[in-house]
Amino acid sequence: MNDxxxxxxIGAGAMAEAILCGLLENTDTRPHQIRVINRTNTDxxxxxxxxxxxxxxxxxxxxxxxxxxxxxxxxxxxxxxxIQQWGSCIHSGQTVISVVAGIPTSFIESLLPxxxxxxxxxxxxxxxxxxxxxxxxxxxxxxxxxxxxAVRIFSAIGSAIVVEEDQMDTVTGLSGSGPAYIYYLVEALxxxxxxxxxxxxxxxxxxxxxxxxxxxxxxxxxxxxxELRRKVTSPGGTTMAGLQTLAEHxxxxxxxxxxxxxxxxxxxxxxxxTALSR
Ligand SMILES: NC(=O)C1=CN([C@@H]2O[C@H](COP(=O)(O)OP(=O)(O)OC[C@H]3O[C@@H](n4cnc5c(N)ncnc54)[C@H](O)[C@@H]3O)[C@@H](O)[C@H]2O)C=CC1
Ligand SMILES: O=C(O)[C@@H]1CCC=N1
Numbered sequence: 395m396n397d398x399x400x401x402x403x404i405g406a407g408a409m410a411e412a413i414l415c416g417l418l419e420n421t422d423t424r425p426h427q428i429r430v431i432n433r434t435n436t437d438x439x440x441x442x443x444x445x446x447x448x449x450x451x452x453x454x455x456x457x458x459x460x461x462x463x464x465x466x467x468x469x470x471x472x473x474x475x476x477i478q479q480w481g482s483c484i485h486s487g488q489t490v491i492s493v494v495a496g497i498p499t500s501f502i503e504s505l506l507p508x509x510x511x512x513x514x515x516x517x518x519x520x521x522x523x524x525x526x527x528x529x530x531x532x533x534x535x536x537x538x539x540x541x542x543x544a545v546r547i548f549s550a551i552g553s554a555i556v557v558e559e560d561q562m563d564t565v566t567g568l569s570g571s572g573p574a575y576i577y578y579l580v581e582a583l584x585x586x587x588x589x590x591x592x593x594x595x596x597x598x599x600x601x602x603x604x605x606x607x608x609x610x611x612x613x614x615x616x617x618x619x620x621e622l623r624r625k626v627t628s629p630g631g632t633t634m635a636g637l638q639t640l641a642e643h644x645x646x647x648x649x650x651x652x653x654x655x656x657x658x659x660x661x662x663x664x665x666x667x668t669a670l671s672r
Contacts, residue, residue, distance in 0.1 A: 397449065398460050399429040401547075404476055405467035406432035406439055409493055412521040413465065416551030418446055420524045425449070429457045431480070433472070458483040463547070466492040466502070470663040473497050477505040486510050489540045491547070493517055495566050496663030499533030499559060511536035513544040514562055516570045517551065526552030527572070529565040563664070567656030575652060580605060 400423065403410040410430060417423045429451040430442050443450055451457040458464060458480055468476045473494050484490060486508040492499070492515070499512040506512075512533035517526040528548040532541040541556065548554035557565060580601055587597030611622055627633040 397426050399449075399451070399457055400427040400461065401429075401463045401465060402451070402458050402461035403428070403430045403465045403467055404432075404458070404480055405469075405472075406430045406435065406442055407467060407469075408519065409517070409521075410465070410467040411442060412519050412526075413467070413493070413517065413551060414442075414446060414448075416521040416524050416526065417547065421547075421550040429461065431457065433468075433476075433479075455480075455483045459485065461488065463489050463491055463543075466490060466494055468494065470494050470496055470667065473501075473667060474505070477502065481506050484508075484510060486535075489513060489536070489543065491515055491544050495570060496563060496660035497667055498664055499531070499536075501664070501668055503533050503535060509535045511540040513541060514559065515544060515548055516562060516565045517548060518570055518573050520573055521548075521551040524551050527569040528552060528554045529557045529562065529569065530554060531557055531559040531562055533559075563657045563660040564653070566660040567653040567658075570660075571652075571656045575649070576605070 401414075401417070403414060414428055414430070417428065418425060425447040426449050428446070428448050430439060430448060431451050431454050432439060439450070442448060464484055466473070466476065473492075484506055489511045490502060490506070491513045492502055495516070497514070499514050502512045502514075503510065513530055513536055514533070515528055515530045517528040520526045521528075526548065528551070530541065530544055530548060532538075532544075545554045545556065583601045583604075584594070584597045587600065588594055592600070608622075611617070612619060615622070623637075627637060
């Protein structure tokens with residue numbers, strides 16, 4: 395068995411786990427081909443290694459050097475430190491894939507010792523079950539084949555779509571953060587059901603199946619969401635009353651503002667990093 399790491403994660407948090415779990419479940423990547431490195435939390439590393447049967451990265455520098463892909467999955471504020479700490483082990487024969495919100499490929503390239511292929515990706519936590527919506531773009535040294543290899547990785551954990559880098563912050567606000575908006579909606583629906591007299595179990599079951607049914611309707615019928623919404627809404631009926639209340643509470647504006655605020659935050663994170671490196 396060739397024990398050389400194919401993929402080395404720098405950062406052992408929720409996102410690294412979601413991606414590695416997806417890779418193991420949905421591709422032919424084997425546990426011995428993955429290594430994970432973090433800063434200090436060895437308990438967390440042992441937990442991931444045990445849970446997914448990974449080999450430990452005993453010599454961290456050598457592990458990074460040997461990996462075909464290095465996936466950067468640290469918090470944006472830790473990015474500069476992480477690249478300073480590990481960047482000297484990264485070389486031009488590798489591809490660096492960053493899932494870090496807001497951080498431009500040019501920033502990563504500028505801190506690496508050699509011109510290196512950098513791919514920026516924005517997945518979401520549904521990678522855990524092979525259902526991420528990921529958008530990707532490439533930096534100045536990455537070739538089409540590097541982008542395609544990254545697309546293959548993320549296609550294995552959901553859908554993967556290539557965009558221009560100037561769209562990545564918008565993507566972050568929409569599909570990177572998106573699962574949280576949906577969970578918030580689920581919480582709100584459930585809570586409303588409970589307050590109106592349903593048991594928690596009944597409210598949960600009805601909410602989840604409604605969410606799943608609506609998602610499948612969108613995918614399987616291919617109809618426009620507005621058209622599907624129209625079909626639920628009988629004139630003078632119950633849905634119309636509910637939708638009117640949502641409109642009165644400026645539902646659409648609230649969602650648009652949420653995406654916009656998340657995008658703005660991604661831009662701020664990017665700018666603060668770029669300023670730090672000057
Ligand atoms: N959570 C999400 O839904 C998504 C997160 N992202 C991005 O993924 C990145 C990671 O997010 P999470 O996994 O949620 O964060 P997290 O806080 O759960 O994990 C971050 C990990 O980085 C490690 N770390 C920090 N500094 C390090 C260093 N110098 N060397 C090695 N490891 C270091 C920490 O020990 C920790 O294990 C963030 O940049 C975020 O923007 C992207 C898409 C979705
Ligand atoms: O909240 C965050 O910053 C990360 C990026 C996209 C989703 N979660």
